[in-house]
C-alpha cells in the first residue's frame with residue numbers, strides 16, 4: 001500500500017455531505033497543482049457549536065482540525081484541536097451558509113495565507129505528512145491575523161484519538177494581549193461576519 005491519493009483521502013469528506021445541496025466545494029480541483037509555499041486557512045464556522053476550523057495544505061488536501069476556542073497568540077494557552085476529515089483544496093476560500101445537514105451554519109474565511117513547515121526530528125527537517133504521522137508538527141504561519149510559529153501535538157486527551165493541542169510557540173509574534181478571535185471576527189476576504197451570511201439565500 002502506497003500513500004493515499006487526495007481522492008482517497010477525501011472519501012470521508014464526500015460521504016459526510018451532499019455538496020450539491022450544501023454549496024460546499026466538491027473537491028474536483030483537489031489535485032490542481034500550484035506554485036510556492038503550502039497554504040493554510042482558518043474558517044470561523046458558526047454551526048451548532050461555534051468553532052474555528054484550522055486547515056493546512058499537505059500533499060493535495062487540507063488537513064483539518066476544529067478548534068472550539070480558536071488559535072491563541074498567547075503561548076500559555078493550550079487550545080483543544082479536534083482532528084476532522086481532510087478537506088479538498090478548493091475549500092480554502094469557501095465562505096457561505098451551509099443549509100440543513102452536516103455542518104449546517106455559516107462559514108467565513110477568518111484568516112488565510114501560507115506556511116512554512118518548521119518541524120525538526122533529531123535536528124533534521126521532516127515532511128509535513130511525516131510530522132503529522134508522528135503526532136507533532138510545527139508551522140510558521142504567514143497570515144493576516146496570525147503569524148509566527150504554532151505547534152500541533154497529538155495528545156489523545158481523554159482517550160480520544162482525534163484530540164490534538166494547538167499552542168502558539170513563544171517567538172516574536174507571540175502576544176499575550178491581542179485576542180483576534182474576539183476582536184477581529186470579520187472575513188479577511190470580504191469583510192463579512194458570520195451573521196452577515198445568515199441572511200444569504202441557500203444555494
Ligand code: MN
Pocket residue numbers: 045047051052053066103
Ligand atoms: Mn467546522
